[in-house]
Amino acid sequence: MKLFNSLTRKIEDFKPYNDNKVMMYTCGPTVYHYAHIGNLRTYIFEDVLEKGLSYLGFDVVRAMNITDVGHLTSDSDTGEDKMEKGAKREGKSVYEIADFYTKAFLDDMASLNIKIPDIIEKASDNIDIYIKMIQKLVDDGYAYFSNGNVYFDISKANNYYQLSGKNPDDLKIGVRDTVDLDLSKKNPADFVLWFTLSKFENQVMKWDSPWGVGYPGWHIECSGISYKIFGEHLDIHCGGVDNIFPHHTNEIAQSEAFLGHKWCNFWCHGAHLNDESGKMSKSNGEFLTISLLKEIGYSPLDYRFFCLNSHYRNSLIFSYESLDIARNALKKLKNKVISLSEEITSLDDSAVKSYSARFKEAFENDINTSLMLTVLYDLLKDSTINDYTKRVIIQDFDSVLSLDLFHCDDEIDENFHKLILEKIQLRQSARENKDYDLADQIRNELLDKGIKLIDSKDGTTYEKV
Numbered sequence: 001m002k003l004f005n006s007l008t009r010k011i012e013d014f015k016p017y018n019d020n021k022v023m024m025y026t027c028g029p030t031v032y033h034y035a036h037i038g039n040l041r042t043y044i045f046e047d048v049l050e051k052g053l054s055y056l057g058f059d060v061v062r063a064m065n066i067t068d069v070g071h072l073t074s075d076s077d078t079g080e081d082k083m084e085k086g087a088k089r090e091g092k093s094v095y096e097i098a099d100f101y102t103k104a105f106l107d108d109m110a111s112l113n114i115k116i117p118d119i120i121e122k123a124s125d126n127i128d129i130y131i132k133m134i135q136k137l138v139d140d141g142y143a144y145f146s147n148g149n150v151y152f153d154i155s156k157a158n159n160y161y162q163l164s165g166k167n168p169d170d171l172k173i174g175v176r177d178t179v180d181l182d183l184s185k186k187n188p189a190d191f192v193l194w195f196t197l198s199k200f201e202n203q204v205m206k207w208d209s210p211w212g213v214g215y216p217g218w219h220i221e222c223s224g225i226s227y228k229i230f231g232e233h234l235d236i237h238c239g240g241v242d243n244i245f246p247h248h249t250n251e252i253a254q255s256e257a258f259l260g261h262k263w264c265n266f267w268c269h270g271a272h273l274n275d276e277s278g279k280m281s282k283s284n285g286e287f288l289t290i291s292l293l294k295e296i297g298y299s300p301l302d303y304r305f306f307c308l309n310s311h312y313r314n315s316l317i318f319s320y321e322s323l324d325i326a327r328n329a330l331k332k333l334k335n336k337v338i339s340l341s342e343e344i345t346s347l348d349d350s351a352v353k354s355y356s357a358r359f360k361e362a363f364e365n366d367i368n369t370s371l372m373l374t375v376l377y378d379l380l381k382d383s384t385i386n387d388y389t390k391r392v393i394i395q396d397f398d399s400v401l402s403l404d405l406f407h408c409d410d411e412i413d414e415n416f417h418k419l420i421l422e423k424i425q426l427r428q429s430a431r432e433n434k435d436y437d438l439a440d441q442i443r444n445e446l447l448d449k450g451i452k453l454i455d456s457k458d459g460t461t462y463e464k465v
């Protein structure tokens with residue numbers, strides 16, 4: 001398996017720490033609002049990575065956090081608390097906001113056919129672990145208490161800038177620009193591990209700690225939860241490119257200082273989704289969500305298919321025109337798959353082997369999803385392979401692609417179903433009365449509506465055409 005590693009900026013051979021078992025950690029959402037479809041693009045890439053690794057035979061365990069505390073509007077410990085902001089906006093408590101948007105996020109994942117991670121941990125459920133880690137970092141001289149907060153001293157970290165590739169001098173300017181000219185810090189990029197000097201007087205979520213009542217910084221939660229679930233090593237850590245700095249950079253600094261050795265071998269990041277202006281903008285004050293796409297008639301899987309057509313490390317330009325193209329292409333693809341004969345015939349083993357090998361090879365080439373789709377199209381076109389074998393192979397591919405390739409999209413609603421049954425009954429009576437003209441008329445009427453009647457010795461059934 002070849003995978004691009006953000007840490008080395010190279011495509012490398014992926015090997016897990018323990019034989020066949022893959023310990024995978026993916027940063028979860030901050031549950032103060034709906035997820036943007038751009039954020040969800042990252043979760044789609046992570047889902048394909050997880051399922052593809054399982055397809056290759058790895059035993060993958062995936063953990064994800066839910067950020068319900070400590071994340072400020074700037075990722076660098078400045079600005080408003082996101083959860084408080086959400087609570088204020090909606091006149092609810094932070095707990096209600098967290099519950100509501102966690103559920104909304106999991107619903108979005110499910111509608112995109114993203115497998116729910118094996119382990120999901122709320123940030124606020126793991127305070128004891130963060131305190132234990134922070135205490136050790138303070139004891140070992142990596143962290144210091146200053147003016148009410150505990151900070152991580154980045155000058156003590158081993159190779160702090162490796163992941164981001166940033167130049168420390170550029171960074172100083174950047175930090176000065178966003179000014180929280182916090183004179184309590186030793187270095188401008190030092191980050192908060194534990195806040196006790198809350199800028200938010202009505203902060204609801206707070207806990208006792210050796211440094212006073214307060215709450216954890218955002219970055220420590222992923223290090224803490226990963227340590228709790230997987231222990232001292234991690235195979236793959238994923239997120240969006242915007243997580244590289246400061247979030248993942250800080251995770252590495254504190255985890256490796258705490259553990260005393262290298263922590264995670266592979267860092268994989270999904271690229272942005274932009275609109276034609278270069279950045280996703282809000283339309284009518286609404287930002288693009290899965291619910292919004294559903295409201296205007298798209299299936300969440302149209303969006304999944306749209307994402308799979310491009311490489312996860314390339315920025316993707318969103319427009320409704322491109323989404324329409326993806327929707328039509330997916331519809332055509334499904335029609336081809338659905339029209340394969342359902343008759344069970346002999347399985348062509350060599351075709352199964354060769355197509356699975358090509359599909360695996362595309363995945364192993366740094367998750368080349370568009371090439372994986374090409375293999376599927378080639379299979380459908382291949383006239384040397386029987387339909388039954390094609391169905392078996394496609395079923396297998398869809399365990400990774402998760403496009404519901406065998407499901408007909410347009411559900412027949414209940415009333416229409418009843419009407420069809422009535423028409424079948426009527427036609428049956430007409431035939432019994434030898435009124436074949438009427439019987440044919442009913443059959444043609446239904447055909448015009450896209451319903452084909454199928455007569456057999458057990459009676460009449462129907463299918464969509």
Ligand SMILES: [Zn+2]
Binds near residue numbers: 026
């Ligand atoms: Zn994280």
